[in-house]
Amino acid sequence: EAGVAQSPRYKIIEKRQSVAFWCNPISGHATLYWYQQILGQGPKLLIQFQNNGVVDDSQLPKDRFSAERLKGVDSTLKIQPAKLEDSAVYLCASSLVGTGHTQYFGPGTRLLVL
Amino acid sequence: EDQVTQSPEALRLQEGESSSLNCSYTVSGLRGLFWYRQDPGKGPEFLFTLYSAGEEKEKERLKATLTKKESFLHITAPKPEDSATYLCAVQGNAGGTSYGKLTFGQGTILTVHP
Numbered sequence: 342e343a344g345v346a347q348s349p350r351y352k353i354i355e356k357r358q359s360v361a362f363w364c365n366p367i368s369g370h371a372t373l374y375w376y377q378q379i380l381g382q383g384p385k386l387l388i389q390f391q392n393n394g395v396v397d398d399s400q401l402p403k404d405r406f407s408a409e410r411l412k413g414v415d416s417t418l419k420i421q422p423a424k425l426e427d428s429a430v431y432l433c434a435s436s437l438v439g440t441g442h443t444q445y446f447g448p449g450t451r452l453l454v455l
Numbered sequence: 456e457d458q459v460t461q462s463p464e465a466l467r468l469q470e471g472e473s474s475s476l477n478c479s480y481t482v483s484g485l486r487g488l489f490w491y492r493q494d495p496g497k498g499p500e501f502l503f504t505l506y507s508a509g510e511e512k513e514k515e516r517l518k519a520t521l522t523k524k525e526s527f528l529h530i531t532a533p534k535p536e537d538s539a540t541y542l543c544a545v546q547g548n549a550g551g552t553s554y555g556k557l558t559f560g561q562g563t564i565l566t567v568h569p
Binding site: 443 | 459498546556558
């Protein structure tokens with residue numbers, strides 16, 4: 342079974358530029374998550390989708406971050422404009438619907454903002 | 456708000472030297488406690504899910520246990536390939552909704568020397 346796919350794997354940008362990350366979840370997983378992992382810390386949830394709808398975006402900095410999940414499958418996370426403190430690994434995860442189900446993570450996108 | 460604290464922050468062991476990692480948590484209505492392994496440059500890899508106090512799960516040299524306030528990850532006779540960061544996360548009741556997010560600890564960096 343194919344895992345969660347993410348691209349690109351690495352990205353270096355200047356501050357105030359924009360960047361976008363792509364995620365393709367495990368087939369059949371209706372719930373998709375974006376996490377931010379700063380070096381030395383555990384992942385922190387940014388946004389959670391169930392099918393096309395957002396169910397939790399309470400920790401998403403909405404003045405600069407946006408995310409969408411078209412057709413309930415692939416998802417894109419965008420940062421515009423980027424700040425130095427956005428340097429982190431952006432992880433995508435997916436799971437079956439409901440609590441208690443395991444979240445499976447992709448390899449992540451490593452972002453460096455200069 | 457759900458909280459997770461892991462200790463120690465780093466642990467250095469000799470090959471064959473057994474030890475335990477601790478995960479202390481506070482959560483509103485535990486739906487699941489998850490252990491993940493994360494290798495450098497990769498996304499978290501699922502190890503175990505525990506749902507209720509007294510539950511135990513084993514996989515090769517790893518054994519996870521759960522009480523009402525803590526979880527332990529016991530490593531028996533570790534090998535160098537067990538070196539990684541081990542992450543603990545809880546999924547709570549999320550205020551009565553069915554969309555509980557994962558709240559992670561900061562991780563324990565385990566190094567096993569040959």
